[in-house]
Amino acid sequence: MGETVTVQYESMAIRGHGPAAISVQGLSKQFGGTQALGGVDVDVAAGSIHALLGGNGSGKSTLIKCLAGVYPADTGTVSVHGRILQASEISPKVAAAANFRFVHQDLALFDSMSIAENFAFASGFPTTKLSSIRWQALRDKVATLLEDYGIAARPTDEVGALRPSEKTMVAIARALADQRGGEYTLILDEPTASLPEDETRELMSSLRRRADQGQTIVLVTHKFREVEEVADAITVFRDGIVAGAGNARDMHLGQVIEMMSGVQAEPPGMAPEPSAAVESFRAQPSGEHILEVRDMPVGPHSAVNLRVGWGEIVGLAGLAGSGRSRILRSIFGDVAAAGGNLVLKGKPYVPSSPRGAMARGIGMVPENRSRDAAFVDMTVRENSSISVLGSYWKKCFINKKAEQTATQALIDEHSIRTNGTESLVSALSGGNQQKVIMARWMQRSPDLLLLDEPTQGVDVMSRREIYASLEQLVSRGAGVLMASSDLDELVDVCDRILVLRNGSITGEFVPSLMDRSQLAAMVMSEDTDHRSKIKEGK
Numbered sequence: 001m002g003e004t005v006t007v008q009y010e011s012m013a014i015r016g017h018g019p020a021a022i023s024v025q026g027l028s029k030q031f032g033g034t035q036a037l038g039g040v041d042v043d044v045a046a047g048s049i050h051a052l053l054g055g056n057g058s059g060k061s062t063l064i065k066c067l068a069g070v071y072p073a074d075t076g077t078v079s080v081h082g083r084i085l086q087a088s089e090i091s092p093k094v095a096a097a098a099n100f101r102f103v104h105q106d107l108a109l110f111d112s113m114s115i116a117e118n119f120a121f122a123s124g125f126p127t128t129k130l131s132s133i134r135w136q137a138l139r140d141k142v143a144t145l146l147e148d149y150g151i152a153a154r155p156t157d158e159v160g161a162l163r164p165s166e167k168t169m170v171a172i173a174r175a176l177a178d179q180r181g182g183e184y185t186l187i188l189d190e191p192t193a194s195l196p197e198d199e200t201r202e203l204m205s206s207l208r209r210r211a212d213q214g215q216t217i218v219l220v221t222h223k224f225r226e227v228e229e230v231a232d233a234i235t236v237f238r239d240g241i242v243a244g245a246g247n248a249r250d251m252h253l254g255q256v257i258e259m260m261s262g263v264q265a266e267p268p269g270m271a272p273e274p275s276a277a278v279e280s281f282r283a284q285p286s287g288e289h290i291l292e293v294r295d296m297p298v299g300p301h302s303a304v305n306l307r308v309g310w311g312e313i314v315g316l317a318g319l320a321g322s323g324r325s326r327i328l329r330s331i332f333g334d335v336a337a338a339g340g341n342l343v344l345k346g347k348p349y350v351p352s353s354p355r356g357a358m359a360r361g362i363g364m365v366p367e368n369r370s371r372d373a374a375f376v377d378m379t380v381r382e383n384s385s386i387s388v389l390g391s392y393w394k395k396c397f398i399n400k401k402a403e404q405t406a407t408q409a410l411i412d413e414h415s416i417r418t419n420g421t422e423s424l425v426s427a428l429s430g431g432n433q434q435k436v437i438m439a440r441w442m443q444r445s446p447d448l449l450l451l452d453e454p455t456q457g458v459d460v461m462s463r464r465e466i467y468a469s470l471e472q473l474v475s476r477g478a479g480v481l482m483a484s485s486d487l488d489e490l491v492d493v494c495d496r497i498l499v500l501r502n503g504s505i506t507g508e509f510v511p512s513l514m515d516r517s518q519l520a521a522m523v524m525s526e527d528t529d530h531r532s533k534i535k536e537g538k
């Protein structure tokens with residue numbers, strides 16, 4: 001990292017299709033001692049896609065939650081098509097009346113219900129005078145919306161059978177169902193965080209088409225590539241202030257990173273160069289594998305066969321439903337595998353429970369942090385030390401001081417943005433929660449680390465830090481098996497990438513020897529039976 005510099009950018013005229021649909025002026029919000037937003041201004045042009053970018057904890061979600069009326073803002077105004085609202089008075093009802101429509105990462109769809117039923121749950125079932133449900137009217141309305149939004153599905157199809165990008169489009173169509181002429185503002189919070197590349201592209205082109213027809217869209221994301229592809233304008237947040245704003249076509253990644261960090265950017269590139277120590281370790285592998293999986297049936301796979309070497313990072317690439325997560329969870333003993341032979345550090349290993357896996361030196365960062373990994377009602381200290389709690393026992397007492405000192409060191413090392421070791425994890429931004437979970441496992445120095453979407457929701461600067469921690473871990477000889485829907489991440493970080501398709505491992509990609517486009521082709525090639533796979537899969 002270089003020296004801290006003040007980065008100044010001129011406010012540029014923002015491209016869009018019309019006048020400002022929303023103009024936020026001087027909005028601030030404080031949580032206890034944390035100034036989450038310190039008087040921000042954001043102008044969103046009608047009929048444009050406006051991306052909100054910023055590091056983890058910079059205030060993006062807080063802004064959205066203030067607009068949604070989840071939190072009352074402390075100060076500021078929001079002008080909607082010229083009508084001025086006091087930001088402190090926005091309630092969910094006021095937000096709905098202001099035509100704000102939100103689609104969060106959790107799409108709030110019921111997989112086991114039909115698309116039509118999912119629509120009806122949000123807006124009510126149409127009924128006759130005698131209160132019986134008018135199913136045909138509902139299905140007709142939903143069929144028109146599906147066609148309008150380019151979703152190739154029928155109202156009677158189960159939501160669980162849709163591809164991830166189709167599900168997101170269904171949630172969007174549902175949010176905008178009652179709109180008449182582009183008067184709504186669609187606000188999307190990291191809609192592509194868990195989507196693979198092809199699905200992301202599909203969703204982005206659908207959004208672009210909607211914006212071209214006049215829809216105003218606000219998009220929170222950490223993925224600069226999609227911003228480059230579809231956004232008209234960008235506002236960048238840093239520590240609760242607006243660090244810069246402008247036309248998307250005038251801003252490049254280096255500039256945005258400077259705005260996000262306030263520090264002169266290093267040249268673009270995802271991962272830091274491996275250290276000499278790492279290179280030398282990798283040049284002399286021990287020859288023995290840390291993990292060998294033979295003929296393990298998992299999800300759509302009748303027999304998984306793979307190996308992870310000492311000091312090696314192996315990637316798992318595949319479409320949704322390809323069984324990536326199930327393989328990791330089976331190795332960790334979190335879901336039962338119906339057979340197969342595993343060898344861990346030269347000895348037979350039968351995965352039976354996460355506790356057993358941890359005792360054998362395996363760590364796991366699951367994909368769904370809020371459900372499976374973070375104890376959100378506990379403190380940062382409790383969350384980070386839970387994996388090494390035994391080391392703080394001293395004569396029947398926990399040595400809290402030592403625990404706090406170690407947690408503070410982790411906070412510093414992993415740049416976790418928090419008020420301190422005793423902050424609740426629920427008060428951390430999504431990306432910072434992910435960093436706490438990564439830090440938890442890193443300090444345990446596992447021999448084998450299983451990672452499922454390790455940088456989901458993590459900002460571009462923190463990603464680099466996570467990759468550097470992984471390099472450190474493997475430089476000490478550990479192995480990493482990592483599933484990610486981000487192909488760039490896999491190519492930058494992994495030594496080898498296994499491609500999963502149609503229920504088997506169909507190929508191996510070596511980033512140092514092959515071109516990235518080959519990996520995309522291997523992953524994306526036509527999967528004819530995709531819908532039924534998704535139901536069995538991930």
Ligand SMILES: Nc1ncnc2c1ncn2[C@@H]1O[C@H](COP(=O)(O)OP(=O)(O)OP(=O)(O)O)[C@@H](O)[C@H]1O
Nearest residue numbers: 031036056057058059060061062427428429430431
């Ligand atoms: N309910 C809350 N209670 C206390 N502090 C909070 C609360 N919600 C957010 N914060 C704090 O406000 C700041 C901004 O958080 P916010 O969630 O808006 O960031 P973000 O930019 O959306 O981050 P990310 O990219 O990680 O999702 C952070 O310091 C966060 O810890």
